[in-house]
Amino acid sequence: MESFQITADGPQARPLEGTVHVGGAKNSALKLMAASLLAPGISTIHNVPDILDVTVMAELLRRLGCTVDVDHPLDADPTAELTSGIVRIAVPEELAWEAPYELVRRLRASIAVLGPLVARCHRASVALPGGDAIGSRGVDMHMAGLRELGAEVRVEHGQVVAEVRDGLKGAALWLDFPSVGATENLLMAAVLATGSSVIDNAAREPEIVDLCEMLVAMGARIEGIGSSTLRVEGVDRLNPVDHVTVSDRIVAGTWAFAPAIAGGRVTVKGGVAAHLDLVLDKLLDAGAEISSEADGFTVSVDKRLRSFDVVTLPFPGFPTDLQPFAMALASVSDGTAMITENVFESRFMFAQELARLGADVHTDGHHAVVRGVPLLSGAPVVAHDIRAGAALVLAGLAGKGVTTVAESHHIDRGYPSFAEVLAGLGADVVRLPDSVA
Numbered sequence: 001m002e003s004f005q006i007t008a009d010g011p012q013a014r015p016l017e018g019t020v021h022v023g024g025a026k027n028s029a030l031k032l033m034a035a036s037l038l039a040p041g042i043s044t045i046h047n048v049p050d051i052l053d054v055t056v057m058a059e060l061l062r063r064l065g066c067t068v069d070v071d072h073p074l075d076a077d078p079t080a081e082l083t084s085g086i087v088r089i090a091v092p093e094e095l096a097w098e099a100p101y102e103l104v105r106r107l108r109a110s111i112a113v114l115g116p117l118v119a120r121c122h123r124a125s126v127a128l129p130g131g132d133a134i135g136s137r138g139v140d141m142h143m144a145g146l147r148e149l150g151a152e153v154r155v156e157h158g159q160v161v162a163e164v165r166d167g168l169k170g171a172a173l174w175l176d177f178p179s180v181g182a183t184e185n186l187l188m189a190a191v192l193a194t195g196s197s198v199i200d201n202a203a204r205e206p207e208i209v210d211l212c213e214m215l216v217a218m219g220a221r222i223e224g225i226g227s228s229t230l231r232v233e234g235v236d237r238l239n240p241v242d243h244v245t246v247s248d249r250i251v252a253g254t255w256a257f258a259p260a261i262a263g264g265r266v267t268v269k270g271g272v273a274a275h276l277d278l279v280l281d282k283l284l285d286a287g288a289e290i291s292s293e294a295d296g297f298t299v300s301v302d303k304r305l306r307s308f309d310v311v312t313l314p315f316p317g318f319p320t321d322l323q324p325f326a327m328a329l330a331s332v333s334d335g336t337a338m339i340t341e342n343v344f345e346s347r348f349m350f351a352q353e354l355a356r357l358g359a360d361v362h363t364d365g366h367h368a369v370v371r372g373v374p375l376l377s378g379a380p381v382v383a384h385d386i387r388a389g390a391a392l393v394l395a396g397l398a399g400k401g402v403t404t405v406a407e408s409h410h411i412d413r414g415y416p417s418f419a420e421v422l423a424g425l426g427a428d429v430v431r432l433p434d435s436v437a
Helices: 026-038 052-063 108-121 140-148 180-190 206-218 249-262 273-286 320-330 349-356 386-397 418-424
Strands: 003-009 016-021 041-049 067-071 084-091 123-127 152-156 159-163 172-174 196-200 221-223 229-233 242-244 264-269 289-293 296-301 336-340 360-364 367-371 380-382 399-406 428-432
Touching (some): 003 386, 016 249, 016 418, 026 041, 026 052, 026 084, 026 108, 026 180, 026 206, 026 249, 052 067, 052 084, 052 108, 108 123, 108 159, 140 152, 140 159, 140 172, 140 180, 180 196, 180 206, 206 221, 206 242, 249 264, 249 273, 249 296, 249 386, 273 289, 273 296, 273 320, 320 367, 320 386, 349 360, 349 386, 386 418, 386 428, 418 428
Parallel strands (some): 016 264, 041 242, 172 196, 380 399
Antiparallel strands (some): 003 399, 003 428, 041 084, 067 084, 123 159, 221 229, 264 296, 289 296
């Protein structure tokens, strides 16, 4: 497996400078691809990021009987600035209904095919998902909701098996937690159910809104989009559609944190500042300069920032996916920060790796106390998940010496050409092949 090698002399020693381009959201594009299963015919999804997870989801859809063509600018021009492309999915009238373990274990988002398969095929067998090592992220709410919609659901030999005799029936659904995955799966099941459904305490993330808008374009009847209560009137059939994926707010947030940690001035083209209100407000209060533009925003930092506390919550709260970057920034900020993780219980595995770089961080349950130090020190570390890996690379820019981030394939699952984009901003970041690392 490849590693990333970062050579630096600490924050502000080599400030980042330039422009990055943010494409479609990983957390949306994968679910939009799953939603295409709901309508026989050819659906085309634009602004799809060129990342490993899209390749895996495409292969999963092929195993279910679809023909999938993935077209990315980087395939034709490795120097292309825009790294988002187009995915065309030809969905047959008769779908296979088993999602195999060897693919599902590589991609937690593959559980999103469960709802569409039950709705279309009246049965599904989807392996319990794998993915990032950041917590249990069980599928109990997915299963309970499908039962309310009339399906028989069980776990059998490591597979979630769901069957329904006469089609799904509308129901009133309540989520114990505003789970993005459960909201998506139950929504995609409900749009083809008979009668009305209500999903209360639904997730409100921009990616949920994006999925709703695609489903409505396909012919679904959904009210309350963007709120915590979704009302769905089932229809008999949906139609294929062309749809443009929403901008990736987590990638945009990552590039906002990059100059905050390393120093410099970075313009984030394609980033939607409104999706990051709380995050950008935190950086602004800490001493960063932020300006919004029609097609993005710019973050400028020429001094050590002040520490700030973070409490992760579902949207519109502070995103759990940006928590590792907040912790990395706190490690070199002036003061002490309290980080509270309320979404994924194992996300603090990142703190152990950050400590190897010299960060003064102590965890207790779902709280972490981070006392800022002026300078980190380069060391070998390991990426346990997408966001932790990217945050370790940025933390390496705030260290002195050489930092090697192993298992960098995790980063490639969420960021197109991450090392290359950083190098374009002036950072000394290179890929090391397995034989070198």
